[in-house]
Amino acid sequence: MNPIFTPIILIGVLIVVTLIVILIDKLLGGGGESTITVNKDNVISVSGRDTALNALTANKIFLPSSCGGKATCGTCKFRLVDWHEAPKPTELPFLNKTEIEEGVRLSCQVTVTGDMSIEVPPSVLNVKPFYGKVVEVEQLTHDIRRVKFEMNEDFPFKPGQYLQIEVPGIETSRAYSIASDPKDLRHPEVIIRLVPGGVATSFVHKAMMVGDKLKITGPFGDFFLQETSNRPxxxxxxxxxxxxxxxxxxxxxxxxxxxxxxxxxxxxxxxxxxxxxxxxxxxxxxxxxxxxxxxxxxxxxxxxxxxxxxxxxxxxxxxxxxxxxxxxxxxxxxxxxxxxxxxxxxxxxxxxxxxxxx
Ligand SMILES: Cc1cc2nc3c(=O)[nH]c(=O)nc-3n(C[C@H](O)[C@H](O)[C@H](O)COP(=O)(O)OP(=O)(O)OC[C@H]3O[C@@H](n4cnc5c(N)ncnc54)[C@H](O)[C@@H]3O)c2cc1C
Ligand code: FES
Missing domain, CATH: 3.40.50.80 (Nucleotide-binding domain of ferredoxin-NADP reductase (FNR) module)
Incomplete structure (x- = not known):
């Protein structure tokens, strides 16, 4: 064969392979636009093949995610409507039989590969990002610290709920229950126990200083005082x-x-x-x-x-x-x-x- 044809053949093969890869990616939904319909009426557009958790966060819908998407906290649940895909083994420890039957999944384990419809608790739609300046740090025991924040605006929470703190530099968040008087919405406090080797708690106990500004989201959680009850x-x-x-x-x-x-x-x-x-x-x-x-x-x-x-x-x-x-x-x-x-x-x-x- 004339050697002049070799590079032409190689370029041709490369073009064909690239086209096949693009076609497969398209078939799997990659790179394309998909929509997520949230609670029947809120439709958001998603491009690429990210996890549902990340796609929702990018669209300012903040599901709780206190392990940063590692499938170890089970807090990022949502319900997939009309989408029949078995949960991954990583999700099973966090889902009971009824939840599996109803299509509940961990949003950090679901990849958006096409249009989908989901249900999230309505309260999640009120969650938004805040900034909190650390104004007090108090050592309560050998491994427990209280941290008080001054928020950029009132942080409305019910007594019992939690917030998420983003660890600076690594953009991963952890959940911390709010420990303070719900009357003071500008100054939520948290109580944090050091977990040896833990990412967030090592930061809080060893690096964080008064004056630091942290990204905080919330409020989260359905654990709170039932105010209409009069039971002991x-x-x-x-x-x-x-x-x-x-x-x-x-x-x-x-x-x-x-x-x-x-x-x-x-x-x-x-x-x-x-x-x-x-x-x-x-x-x-x-x-x-x-x-x-x-x-x-x-x-x-x-x-x-x-x-x-x-x-x-x-x-x-x-x-x-x-x-x-x-x-x-x-x-x-x-x-x-x-x-x-x-x-x-x-x-x-x-x-x-x-x-x-x-
Ligand atoms: C709803 C909710 C509310 C929470 N409220 C609080 C709170 O008020 N105060 C508080 O201190 N924590 C609270 N947590 C736990 C907190 O979110 C973190 O999981 C914890 O601080 C560890 O984070 P880390 O980044 O330091 O550890 P990671 O880096 O996530 O973990 C490091 C290692 O430690 C292990 N590990 C993680 N957590 C623990 C633990 N508790 N005991 C033993 N080993 C562990 C992990 O499996 C891993 O191997 C709450 C969690 C949830 C889901
Ligand atoms: S974010 Fe922790 S399980 Fe999904």
């Missing part, structure tokens, strides 16, 4: 789970503590306790309120003469029939599951038990 309340928390309960208690104080409220807080040793005086002082002021801190493994030097035991044992000891009560729980998944069992054994209906696990 049981609250149970461990570790940084004290955060949303503190906000709920501030709200009850604003209402002059109209309902009986008993708050159990579990820690391992005395060095893991915080705000004991704050809650004991509230107890002195409001006869309807009781604060019961308990240590599971007190040290001899703790000199602890109050409740000892797992928080489930302590709750079981201090309560009788709970069929007319409601409960707010916040702590590790294991603690919450064990507490729900105790409360149900004492007659509390499951639908009156509200919780956030983290």
């Amino acid at each position: 309340i049981i609250m149970i928390a461990g570790g940084s789970g004290k955060a949303p309960i503190r906000s709920i208690i501030y709200k009850l104080i604003d209402q002059e503590m109209p309902r009986k409220a008993t708050y159990f807080f579990g820690a391992r040793t005395k060095k893991d306790l915080y705000y004991t005086k704050e809650f004991k002082d509230i107890e002195k002021m409001y006869p309807n309120f009781r604060y019961i801190p308990a240590l599971s493994t007190p040290l001899p030097e703790d000199d602890w003469d109050l409740d000892i035991g797992l928080i489930t044992e302590v709750v079981a000891r201090h309560t009788d029939d709970l069929s007319g009560h409601e409960a707010y729980l916040c702590g590790s998944p294991g603690m919450i599951d064990a507490c729900i069992k105790v409360l149900k054994d004492k007659g509390m209906p499951e639908e009156h038990i509200y919780f956030d696990k983290f």
Whole structure:
């Protein structure tokens, strides 16, 4: 063959291969325009093949995403309407049978490959980005810090809800329950426990300074005080789970503590306790309120003469029939599951038990 034809043949082959690649990409929906119809009436345009979570964020619809899309938090759920694609194995730990049947998915695990229709909780459409300047940092225990922000505008939240903080430089966000008085919408506070090696908590505990400006989104969450109820309340928390309960208690104080409220807080040793005086002082002021801190493994030097035991044992000891009560729980998944069992054994209906696990 005449050598002059070799480059021409090569260029021809390259063009054909490129066209095939473009065709395959188009067939898979890549690079093209798709639409996502949100809650039946809001239609947004999406180009390329991004995850639904990212596509929604780019269009200012902020689903919660407290692991930054790694499929480890399960907070970014939405419902795919008329779209039959089985959830990925990464999603299964976060979806129950009913959710799978109804088309609920983790939006960070769904790729937009064509037009789709979705349902999100209406409250999510009120979520927007804010900026918060760090105005106070307080070390509460050896591994827990309180951080107070001054927001660029009022941050409207219900007591119990959470916000997301974006870690500067890596644009990944983490969820933190709001720990402060819901009356002060300009200055939300969070309580953050250091997770060794954790991206966000290492930043907060080791690098963040007063004066830093952070990107914050919210408010998120369906764990909040049921303000129209008049049932007596049981609250149970461990570790940084004290955060949303503190906000709920501030709200009850604003209402002059109209309902009986008993708050159990579990820690391992005395060095893991915080705000004991704050809650004991509230107890002195409001006869309807009781604060019961308990240590599971007190040290001899703790000199602890109050409740000892797992928080489930302590709750079981201090309560009788709970069929007319409601409960707010916040702590590790294991603690919450064990507490729900105790409360149900004492007659509390499951639908009156509200919780956030983290
Ligand atoms: C709704 C909600 C509310 C939350 N509220 C609070 C709050 O008020 N205060 C608070 O401190 N945290 C809260 N969290 C947890 C928080 O969002 C982060 O997950 C946590 O701070 C760890 O973030 P990180 O970036 O430091 O760790 P990552 O970098 O995400 O994780 C580092 C490693 O630690 C592991 N890890 C992550 N979290 C924990 C944990 N809690 N215990 C043990 N190992 C862990 C991970 O699996 C990973 O291997 C909340 C979470 C949710 C979903
Ligand atoms: S963002 Fe955490 S599971 Fe999707």
